[in-house]
Amino acid sequence: MTERLVLHEYAASGNCYKVRLTAALLGLELERREYDIMKGETRTPEFLAKVNANGRIPVLQVGDRSIPESNAACHFLADESALIPQDAFAHADMLRWMFWEQYNHEPNIATLRFWMGWVGVDKLSEAQRLQLPFKRQAGEDALKLMDEHLAERDWFVGDAVSLADVCLFAYTHVAGDAAFDLPTYPHLSAWLERLQALPRFIPLGA
Amino acid sequence: MTERLVLHEYAASGNCYKVRLTAALLGLELERREYDIMKGETRTPEFLAKVNANGRIPVLQVGDRSIPESNAACHFLADESALIPQDAFAHADMLRWMFWEQYNHEPNIATLRFWMGWVGVDKLSEAQRLQLPFKRQAGEDALKLMDEHLAERDWFVGDAVSLADVCLFAYTHVAGDAAFDLPTYPHLSAWLERLQALPRFIPLGA
Structure with a gap:
């Protein structure tokens, strides 16, 4: 990477941690710029105009261009690194887990973590409160699916760590913050340990 | 492609149509196998064991392997076709719109379409009914973001059609089924027409 890399982020977000963890595993340097989402700092006119019209973090700035x-x-x-398999099927299979993460995992586990740890359950709207049991069940289903997939394999795709593992690790390893009981998923727990043992691994709080 | 391609699908689903449209634009042959999601045919023990443990369609079968x-x-x-840009930034930018589609677009526009056209608004649960205004607003926000992005460009990424356009087209062009007023988004409407004019384009009902 010859261009300057700046991560626009809220450090406690698992989605932002994914980007830091990927960079760390690859030995890439990132500048970091923090926005307080609880104060609406990603919804200001300036943020919407200059960083992300969608009003969300993370955004990876690459020189003068950006990727939300x-x-x-x-x-x-991770382009052209070992974190992305070269074979077309394996590449698509990696993306399959990354799309699944954003559709079936993050909206349940990360949202419950946010509602319980940041918003506060007593501050939820009625619409949110009624979704709690559905998100709880969908979150358990997601963890169960991961646990079963890992029963006979070390990593999500093929026989090596890929972005599928990195992206799924981010909110899985803090699922306890949302009162999911990770030790009840033994294969998942072993995979979390394997990922944390990788060279250059950094924790969420780093 | 030398391996047999079988699409496990529910034909009216925009997510399944994406896969058919991609194949059509590339001149690839797909066998099609239909499952009635309204009768639970993707949640049978056989489907969960043999097609997709996540109980969802589409699943693309490639020989004896599968990609949900x-x-x-x-x-x-689309691997190695012109529908995926080769440049690393453009490739990631394409994926950015595809992740955005699954997180910000599909759960609002496709879900409202399904609730209004398949489930029936009078059959919604209280938890679903309370989400209607939020999904309506988030759907309008998604269409507005797309319209603004297209104000000064023909395609979502770079200057050529890519999978970002194909994947976003699927549920956008039927947003009227969910009572979104597409003609109020002029740039988006022009883009829909551009995509429908592509050689080998096929409609949802084909």
């Missing part, structure tokens, strides 16, 4: 969406930012950083 | 997740299946089919 955490999993897309990870894909840019 | 519509956007990942499109990526497999």
Whole structure:
């Protein structure tokens, strides 16, 4: 990477951590710029005009261009690295888990973590409160699917760590913040340990 | 493609149509196998064991292997074609729109279409009914973001059609089924026409 890389982020977000973790595993340097989402700092006119019209973090700035969406930012950083399989089927299979993460995992596990740890359950709207049991069940279903997939394999795709693992790790390893009981998923727990043992691994709080 | 391609699908689903449209634009042959999601045919023990443990369509079968997740299946089919830009930034930017589609567009526009056209608004649960105004607003926000992005460009990424356009087209062009007023988005409407004019384009009902 010859262009300057700046991560526009809220550090406690698992989606932002994905991008930092990908960079760390690849030995890439990132500048970091923090926005307080609880104070609406990603919805200001300036942020919407200059960083992301969608009003969300993370955004990876590459020189004077930007990539919103955490999993897309990870894909840019990992281009031509061992974190993206070269075979077309394996590449698509990796993306399959990354799309699944954004559709079936993040809206349940990350949203519950945010509602419980940031918003506060007593501050939820009626519409949100009624979704709690559905998100709880969908989150358990997601963890169960991952656990079963990992029963006979070390990594999500093929026999090596890929972005699928990195992107799924981000919110899975903090699912306890949303009162999911990770030790009840033994294969998932072993995979979390394998990922944390990778060279150059960094924790969420780093 | 030398391996047999079978699309496990529910034909009226925009997610399944994406895969058919990608194949058509590339001149690839797909066998099609229909499942009635309204009768639970994707949640049978056999489907969960043999097609997709996540209980969803589409699934693209490639020989004896399978790829769930519509956007990942499109990526497999389009590998090394002009529908995927070769430049690393443009590739990630394309994926950015495809992740955005699954997170910000599909759960609002496709879900409202399904609730209004298949489930029936009078059959919604209280939890679903309370989400209607939020999904309506988020759907309008998604269409507005697309319209603004297209104000000064013909395609979502670079200057040529890519999977970002194909995947976003699928549920956008039927947003009227969910009572979104597409003609109020002029740039988006022009883009829909551009996409429908592509050689080998096929409609949803084909």
